[in-house]
Amino acid sequence: MKKILVADDMAASRELIRTVLVKAGYEVVEAENGASAVDQARLSNPDLILLDLQMPALDGFGALAELRSHGQFTHTPIVALTASAMDGDSEKALAAGFNAYITKPVGLRELRAQVARLLE
Numbered sequence: 196m197k198k199i200l201v202a203d204d205m206a207a208s209r210e211l212i213r214t215v216l217v218k219a220g221y222e223v224v225e226a227e228n229g230a231s232a233v234d235q236a237r238l239s240n241p242d243l244i245l246l247d248l249q250m251p252a253l254d255g256f257g258a259l260a261e262l263r264s265h266g267q268f269t270h271t272p273i274v275a276l277t278a279s280a281m282d283g284d285s286e287k288a289l290a291a292g293f294n295a296y297i298t299k300p301v302g303l304r305e306l307r308a309q310v311a312r313l314l315e
Contacts, residue, residue, distance in 0.1 A: 197314050198222045200241040202232030202258065203276065204250045208299065212245065215303050216310065229253025233261045236268065243313055244268075245297075248277040248288070256291055263292055272313035276301070 199221050203209045206227070213223045224239045226232035230252035236244060244262065248255035255275055262268040275288040278299040285296040295309050 196220065196222050197242040198224065198239060199310065200224050200226065200232065200236055200239060200244045202226040202229065202235075202245065202250065202255075203247040204228055205247070208247070208276075208301075212301065212306065215301075215306055219307050219310070221310070229255060229258035229261075232258045236262055236271075237265070240267065241271070243310060244271060244273045245276055246273060246293075248275055248284075249279065256288075259292055274309065274313070 199216055201209050201212050201223055204227055209225050213225065216223050224235055224241065226235040228250045232246060246255040246258050259273055262273060272294040274295045274297060275293040276297050276299055277284065288296045294313055297306065297309060
C-alpha cells in the first residue's frame with residue numbers, strides 16, 4: 196500500500212484529503228505545518244507528499260527545500276497545494292521543484308487522478 200503525507204495547517208483540509216485518499220486505497224499520514232511535515236516525512240518515508248504552500252513554522256516552499264536537500268526525497272513526488280492561487284504561482288511552484296500544483300478547494304477527482312499519475 197502506497198503511503199502519502201498530507202501537510203496542511205487546516206484540519207478540515209487534511210480530513211477531506213485523508214478521507215478521499217484512504218477510500219482510494221492509500222495509507223495517509225498527516226502534519227499540521229511545514230516543520231512537522233519534514234519530521235513526519237523522515238519518520239514515515241512516504242511515497243508522495245502533499246504540501247500546503249502557506250503553513251506556519253515552515254511554509255511549503257521551505258519544507259520542499261528541506262525535503263529535497265535530503266537524498267531520501269530527491270525523487271519523491273511532492274505536490275503543492277494552495278487556496279490562494281494567483282497568476283504565475285503554478286510556474287513558480289514547478290520551478291521550485293514541486294512535481295505538481297493543485298488549487299483548493301481540491302477537486303476530488305483531480306486529486307485522485309494526480310496522485311495516481313504521480314505514483315505510477
